[in-house]
Amino acid sequence: MAPPLSHPRKFKVYVRWRPLNSSEGESAEIDRTIAVNEDSSRSLALKSPLDVPRNRSWKSGASSFTNVFEAGSGNEYVFEHVVAPTLPLVLQGQTCNFFAYGHSGSGKTHTIIGYDYERDEHLGLFLRAARELMMELDTLNAKLVGADKQNQVQTAKFGIGLRLYELRRKSAFDLLNGHSECHIREGPDGQTHIRGETETLENGKVRVRPIETRACWTFDEVRQHLLEGLQLRATGSSTVHDESSRTHAVLELEVVNSALLEARNIVIERQSELVPVGKKATDIYLEEMSGAYIKDETGKYQQNPDYTPNQARIDAAEEEKRDFEDRLAKAEADVSLLSSSSPHPCLGGRFVFVDLAGSEYFDQGKGTSTLGPKPSPQERQEGRQINTDLFGLKEVLRARAEGQARIPFRSSPLTMALREHFVGEDGSSAMVLTVSPSSDQFSATTNTLKYGDLVGMASASGPISAKIPAVATQKAG
Numbered sequence: 216m217a218p219p220l221s222h223p224r225k226f227k228v229y230v231r232w233r234p235l236n237s238s239e240g241e242s243a244e245i246d247r248t249i250a251v252n253e254d255s256s257r258s259l260a261l262k263s264p265l266d267v268p269r270n271r272s273w274k275s276g277a278s279s280f281t282n283v284f285e286a287g288s289g290n291e292y293v294f295e296h297v298v299a300p301t302l303p304l305v306l307q308g309q310t311c312n313f314f315a316y317g318h319s320g321s322g323k324t325h326t327i328i329g330y331d332y333e334r335d336e337h338l339g340l341f342l343r344a345a346r347e348l349m350m351e352l353d354t355l356n357a358k359l360v361g362a363d364k365q366n367q368v369q370t371a372k373f374g375i376g377l378r379l380y381e382l383r384r385k386s387a388f389d390l391l392n393g394h395s396e397c398h399i400r401e402g403p404d405g406q407t408h409i410r411g412e413t414e415t416l417e418n419g420k421v422r423v424r425p426i427e428t429r430a431c432w433t434f435d436e437v438r439q440h441l442l443e444g445l446q447l448r449a450t451g452s453s454t455v456h457d458e459s460s461r462t463h464a465v466l467e468l469e470v471v472n473s474a475l476l477e478a479r480n481i482v483i484e485r486q487s488e489l490v491p492v493g494k495k496a497t498d499i500y501l502e503e504m505s506g507a508y509i510k511d512e513t514g515k516y517q518q519n520p521d522y523t524p525n526q527a528r529i530d531a532a533e534e535e536k537r538d539f540e541d542r543l544a545k546a547e548a549d550v551s552l553l554s555s556s557s558p559h560p561c562l563g564g565r566f567v568f569v570d571l572a573g574s575e576y577f578d579q580g581k582g583t584s585t586l587g588p589k590p591s592p593q594e595r596q597e598g599r600q601i602n603t604d605l606f607g608l609k610e611v612l613r614a615r616a617e618g619q620a621r622i623p624f625r626s627s628p629l630t631m632a633l634r635e636h637f638v639g640e641d642g643s644s645a646m647v648l649t650v651s652p653s654s655d656q657f658s659a660t661t662n663t664l665k666y667g668d669l670v671g672m673a674s675a676s677g678p679i680s681a682k683i684p685a686v687a688t689q690k691a692g
């Protein structure tokens with residue numbers, strides 16, 4: 216068994232209280248106390264103001280949360296504390312992941328995507344990150360132009376590669392490619408591949424497209440593509456409000472240049488060319504070998520002494536296949552070379568934002584919503600899948616926080632799809648738990664916090680940190 220990671224990545228868990236909404240205006244707020252530790256981590260204690268037996272008081276682990284944002288903290292404040300500190304990591308070529316987890320209507324979409332796409336202070340974390348990243352890239356590009364001696368700046372110029380997709384049931388749906396369905400599979404290389412339907416082209420070429428990457432050279436382009444993609448986002452019937460979604464939305468921003476995108480396209484082209492050549496080699500082999508065995512009188516197959524396969528024909532087909540395999544290997548090597556020889560380490564750096572499906576499906580393993588009307592059989596099935604995904608994600612985050620050598624990525628399509636974003640020991644991961652302060656939502660809120668608490672505690676008590684006693688408390692709400 217492989218040894219545990221030497222420097223497991225600490226996972227940050229934030230809590231974000233939203234304001235009471237118009238339908239909750241009359242409810243009493245949940246009574247909450249925040250304890251601030253010496254290392255500035257937080258713990259939380261909740262008490263329901265209503266005398267309801269099932270609303271049992273709850274206390275988190277000693278230092279489960281990195282920070283707690285009260286209802287008055289807007290998206291800009293949350294961005295400055297959660298995402299902005301990780302921008303230098305992305306500019307070093309690392310991957311930083313952010314998840315929003317909470318029950319329906321608690322503010323996940325408000326946090327990750329936002330509902331105001333114009334005013335800086337209201338942008339969701341994703342768009343604000345795109346804006347800040349693009350500003351940094353503009354500065355780097357200006358330096359590139361200055362240093363450009365061989366007029367290669369157009370292909371080397373940095374931009375943002377945007378990918379938007381949602382995960383529903385066991386598939387991904389590409390929001391930048393007409394909501395086309397893509398399958399999530401593990402390849403023979405042990406990597407996860409998210410690929411669309413097989414297209415048969417002229418000359419028998421077979422192309423299987425990955426999730427579309429849209430190249431953006433300005434912040435406005437990112438915003439425009441986001442708005443187009445959001446039009447396609449499937450929204451289900453809401454249990455809490457009419458924009459509820461029952462899918463996980465994944466939004467990726469990768470630092471790219473046109474040379475890298477072109478090199479990746481060549482890989483797809485080479486893969487397409489290899490498929491018919493590989494098939495031809497297999498067909499020729501089967502054809503030539505079909506006469507090599509015959510049935511004897513007992514029905515068993517025996518070698519046919521009168522038959523000699525055309526070995527030269529088999530060898531020629533195999534050689535042609537090897538040529539195409541070499542062409543593919545060269546195209547893949549070109550992609551690696553471009554990344555490693557970039558004039559700046561930012562190439563390939565990524566922000567990944569995930570607006571998770573409503574946590575009400577993750578209700579003590581039952582996989583059904585605790586809110587709203589009785590779900591239909593299809594909704595129940597979707598609920599079970601969401602439950603599996605959210606459980607799988609928790610286990611992956613815990614395993615990483617604890618520095619375990621074996622991370623259970625295969626346990627759900629969500630964790631399989633996100634696997635490549637967790638590879639390596641660098642980068643960072645964070646979860647924002649979005650919660651309602653309404654006493655009517657006490658059990659949904661404590662369920663969300665319990666989930667984050669498990670991840671936060673694993674991170675705090677993992678091999679790289681010690682538990683720190685609480686030194687100050689403050690009353691909130």
Ligand SMILES: Nc1ncnc2c1ncn2[C@@H]1O[C@H](COP(=O)(O)OP(=O)(O)OP(=O)(O)O)[C@@H](O)[C@H]1O
Pocket residue numbers: 232233234236286317318319320321322323324325326330453455456458459460572573649
């Ligand atoms: N921190 C906040 N400040 C102000 N308004 C908020 C905040 N969080 C959420 N809201 C508002 O509450 C409503 C519901 O929020 P949102 O759509 O983000 O919920 P959600 O968790 O994504 O729900 P679902 O899982 O059903 O999609 C929206 O109108 C949103 O603008």
